[in-house]
Amino acid sequence: MATYHIETYGCTSNRGESRQIERALRDGGHRPADGPGDADVAILNTCTVVEKTERNMLRRAEELAEETADLVVTGCMALAQGEQFREAGIDAEVLHWDEVPTHVRNGECPTPTADAEPVLDGVVGILPIARGCMSNCSYCITKFATGRVDSPPIEHNLEKARALVHAGAKEIRVTGQDTGVYGWDDGERKLPELLDRICEIEGDFRVRLGMANPGGIHGIREELADVFARNEKLYDFIHAPVQSGSDEVLESMRRQHRVDEFREIVSTFDDRLDRWTLSTDFIVGFPTETSDDHERSMDLLREVRPEKINVTRFSKRPGTDAADMKGLGGTVKKERSKAMSELKMDVVGEAYGSMVGTVRDVLVVREGTGDSVKCRDSAYRQVIVQNADEHGLEPGQFATVEVTGHNTVYAFGEPVSA
Template sequence: MARYHIETYGCTANRGESRQIERLLRDGGHHPVDGPEEADVAILNTCTVVEKTERNMLTRAKELESETADLIVTGCMALAQGELFEGIDAEVLHWDAVPTAIRNGECPTTTPGTEPVLDGVVGILPIARGCMSDCSYCITKKATGKIDSPPVEENVEKARALVHAGAKELRITGQDTGVYGWDTGERKLHTLLERICDIDADFRVRVGMANPKGLHGIRDELASVFANNEKLYNFIHAPVQSGSNDVLGDMRRQHQVQEFVEVVETFDSALDHWTLSTDFIVGFPSETDADYRQSLALLREVRPEKINVTRFSKRPGTDAAQRKGLGGTIKKERSSEMVEEKMEIVGDAYRDMVGERHEVLVVEQGTGDSVKCYDEAYRQVIIKNATEHDIQPGEFVTVEITSAETVYCFGEPVSVCVSE
């Protein structure tokens, strides 16, 4: 697990984003330390309100660069003036990509005891603990072990309890949801999802991270369940990590590139409007320039609507940590190029939605008088002036998409459905 140090500057919104980052990091098994000197990674959440503030942010970034192993810069200045940090050995990220970057491609851990949690209208349901992988860079497996899958009925009852307690969105989580049931000799994720969707209530279900190997074996059954159940967000998170089979072998990933592509093609055939989320690790010790170019080519081929790009960093006690690294400059250059490509691809996906109508679920309050919502494909839609429209978390709203930013779009309400 990573030790982190976070510093936040600026407005209430920035402080709220830092709290979100910390919550996700703690859920992933990472823990805070007292200062950057003790941290594996430091996070600088920046402000850019005036020129003096900008100078202070650059000064603090340079100080943190020398005080900690890895530095991530996020917040307003990072997004609006990221080029100002180019002379600093730091990764510049949107705030919601920070937890994934720190995870370094590792599977997430689940909440202690894999018990469900209700957070506002969001119910978090860990369906299993552990995984079936042995990735050479991952330290999480040392904490969680092999997959341990409770029976389908047990998870269905937990889901039902969350829905009855007020959950409007169920987030199915685990180190690798795609291998749920493997320890019992039966692949059960599609069965579990179908049973959860049979619960008599109005809610949505998001499936958490599933490695491509686990998805590949049930891709037809799973795509059919998605196509036949409106309660399921049309969203999968399948981290490919590299477009090179040689690198995947050195990572000890269980899949090859073609298996990942076949999963994507299956969902493309079954669903019209859906979101592919995937992860790439750049700068793995054995990654050549040709390997990296294969990753870039794969990114351009499948064009995921959500992309997490992580620069490889060594985790103590892992096999990959014993290998000679590539050096910060190479990793930074590859990461910057891939992030630039990512922003264009993701931005195109949201811009293509402008003028369309979608039903969204209001999940939480946003900045100011806005609310954050998700459409059928789990794409983020912001509704402004929520008070004027009398819109609250937990409601379903039909919106017309009026404009788009890179990683979200804005919607104007057409009708509101208040769920019981």
């Protein structure tokens, strides 16, 4: 597992977000380092109250980038002025706070708790549908803790989903190490049926499908895309981590898919849905990755143009087969990560820029910075509405907004009459 160092600046809200980041990392088996120089990843939770604070944040980010192999910048300045870190030449991933644990996992699957019980966080209900996976990735240590997939019956998960809705959930996040293989331990592919039946539950809420590896959903891609097309409650969003654009690297990673299968999944959803969001992950600097392999990943990113992208530098996990491979130098990994992260920002910025001027129906999911709220449209793209009190908006409400601008990784919206 990774070691981490986290620094927090600013208000109580930032400190609370850092606590949630740290809780998620500890739950996943990661541990704090003695300092940034000893950490696999440093996390800088930023403030942006005044210009002097901004200068301090940039200076501290520069220092941390020199001290640690991997820097993540989050918090208020990351959200409001994330481009400043890029313009300053700082080698860092700029992320929303709740994306940080995914980045630190280094391509490993999320790890539900042993009891896999649902959790209600505000108006967001977390619904773990299974534990374990069917993969044997050479870099992943999570499998040692969770083993093969163990899928409770559909009705069991439906009872948990109904309880979340009854408790006030307006967004249900279907989670698991690999949701696409739900039911495989019983010899069945049950995910499409489960999603259909969750959407049949009475109530006004939305459903987001969590990470599903391409190898798990390729064989059900048409059936799954049809489920999305007929259910308005489902966010038109999938998270399918490709990890590399090179079949040779995927083979070394022991991933259960190849690049063309990932393309076929994307093509199927393109055919079924008018507007949807593809989220994917890339691991940069895997020990067997050549410069040509890296360029194939860059080409794939340019080709499929995901609206949400997580770029992670490879780091060794003890006890995994990849830990015994001769690694690439830190400079090579840093250069490749920087190149892909820059391309990522261009691709994501283009996607959010294309939203400007459109009208979207959104769900208010959480309070934001100051008097703002964070919303999600039907494709799970984030829309920030400012002056929320003036508009009478709070988490759990639905609204219609016109997209008036964007800041690379999210859009700004103004409420309009329905």
